[in-house]
Amino acid sequence: MSDTLSFKYTLTEDDVVRSNRAHAAGRQFWVRTALAVAVPGMFVIGFVADGDANRILIALAVGAALGFVTWFVVWPIFWTLFWLIFSRFLKLLLPRSPHIGVEYELAASPAGLAWNSPVGTAEQKWLAYTAIRETADYFLLYSGAALCFTIPKRVFADAQEAGRFRDLLRAHVPDFRGQAKE
Amino acid sequence: MTDICRFTFRYTIKEEDFARALRAHTRTFKWLRAMWIVFGAFAAYAVLAGGVGVGQGTMTPNAFASTLLVLAVGGVLMWGSYWFPPRWTMRGSPSLGVEEEISLFDDRIVIQSRLGRDELLWAHFRKADEIAEFFLLHPHEGNVYPVPKQYFANSAELDWFRHWIRRHIPDFHQH
Numbered sequence: 001m002s003d004t005l006s007f008k009y010t011l012t013e014d015d016v017v018r019s020n021r022a023h024a025a026g027r028q029f030w031v032r033t034a035l036a037v038a039v040p041g042m043f044v045i046g047f048v049a050d051g052d053a054n055r056i057l058i059a060l061a062v063g064a065a066l067g068f069v070t071w072f073v074v075w076p077i078f079w080t081l082f083w084l085i086f087s088r089f090l091k092l093l094l095p096r097s098p099h100i101g102v103e104y105e106l107a108a109s110p111a112g113l114a115w116n117s118p119v120g121t122a123e124q125k126w127l128a129y130t131a132i133r134e135t136a137d138y139f140l141l142y143s144g145a146a147l148c149f150t151i152p153k154r155v156f157a158d159a160q161e162a163g164r165f166r167d168l169l170r171a172h173v174p175d176f177r178g179q180a181k182e
Numbered sequence: 183m184t185d186i187c188r189f190t191f192r193y194t195i196k197e198e199d200f201a202r203a204l205r206a207h208t209r210t211f212k213w214l215r216a217m218w219i220v221f222g223a224f225a226a227y228a229v230l231a232g233g234v235g236v237g238q239g240t241m242t243p244n245a246f247a248s249t250l251l252v253l254a255v256g257g258v259l260m261w262g263s264y265w266f267p268p269r270w271t272m273r274g275s276p277s278l279g280v281e282e283e284i285s286l287f288d289d290r291i292v293i294q295s296r297l298g299r300d301e302l303l304w305a306h307f308r309k310a311d312e313i314a315e316f317f318l319l320h321p322h323e324g325n326v327y328p329v330p331k332q333y334f335a336n337s338a339e340l341d342w343f344r345h346w347i348r349r350h351i352p353d354f355h356q357h
Contacts (some may be wrong), residue, residue, distance in 0.1 A: 124298035144275030
């Protein structure tokens, strides 16, 4: 069996939007936490500033409830609405991207990854990648904090081939985390 | 592909370089300017209306202070969203501090380092900007290749590179 896995694929607008959403989902924790602390915090400060310091326990209880609602109700609604709007905005920009709708030939080997497309070629050693995140439909390749490449799983002929690619990633990129949510 | 290399130079990109280049890239977004104008107009209206309201007794000082606090938090968040992400984007990237070599050919640009090699046809780039310290080559709105000017040997080299970019990327703007 050859050490090199070769695939052809074409990225769609939907691929870019969904992979960016998965990328952002992995980074939303601190914003969500900051909001769940800031909203009740401002409420408690406002309550105390209005001269109701003697009812601080009530303020804290209401603040805690606000934090809970912010985390579990407000944020998921905001996140869903934000992506509904942002994905449309992204789709407005994407038709101008040279990466959308062109056929890529990808070769993965123990030396690294090599791409060939109508806009050029790239050969990157594994050293260039610091992390991999796997979702239900994509492999996301990172260089530092930046999302570098998205490889859709539909490019693989079967689960066995996807497994070989996963093993290659695991062997060469130390920070591999599977099944991130999109 | 033709194999006559017209120009080669080496540079090393640092986190601060990349952050500055990305901020400059962000400043060229018209929608971001529009957002700041809308926010500024809203903030000015809120401060004026609040000040008048406090003066006429229709708004309590605490409510006005809360409005100012919300505006300040909004302003800091908007400024922070412009200032910090460019720095975070490249944090931990193996490309930082690695010497890269750019070679210009008639039909393509080649960027190589110990991490790998990219060969990109000029048709790959949609737009280019020149700012005080960088040339910014854009494949599309969301991506940028910053080329620091400080690594050019002299102004003649800089002029040559500028001329070459203008020839291959028609949408070229000097800021």
